[in-house]
């Protein structure tokens with residue numbers, strides 16, 4: 001895993017608001033851990049962060065299923081890894097100092113999650129864009145075929 005940490009920036013937006021907004025919100029939540037707060041506030045913030053992350057992962061998985069993304073299983077596996085790391089952080093948090101919790105949150109969101117966005121999420125985004133474009137396409141108006149006569153044609157003309 002790449003251990004570099006990165007801040008959210010517009011450069012990691014995909015132009016898909018429902019995904020970009022959730023990504024940005026997770027970074028905003030993660031940014032509240034550093035330098036202030038008491039244990040109760042930090043534990044609450046951690047629970048909110050983990051819940052929000054789970055909702056985001058579920059929404060992404062639903063979106064990938066809806067568009068028929070072929071690599072969904074590998075992506076789901078990456079999400080499962082992330083859920084497991086979040087669970088471990090929640091379990092460990094009570095025995096950590098607040099600075100250690102902030103370090104772990106930073107490693108998860110600004111490290112792991114950032115890399116996931118720029119390397120793994122980006123792989124399914126072109127399909128979302130294509131799917132949305134297809135959904136938004138103007139419905140063509142098909143010309144009506146020549147109407148079939150109700151009665152069989154006859155070459156006998158009335159006298």
Ligand SMILES: [Fe+2]
Nearest residue numbers: 060116120121
């Ligand atoms: Fe993802």
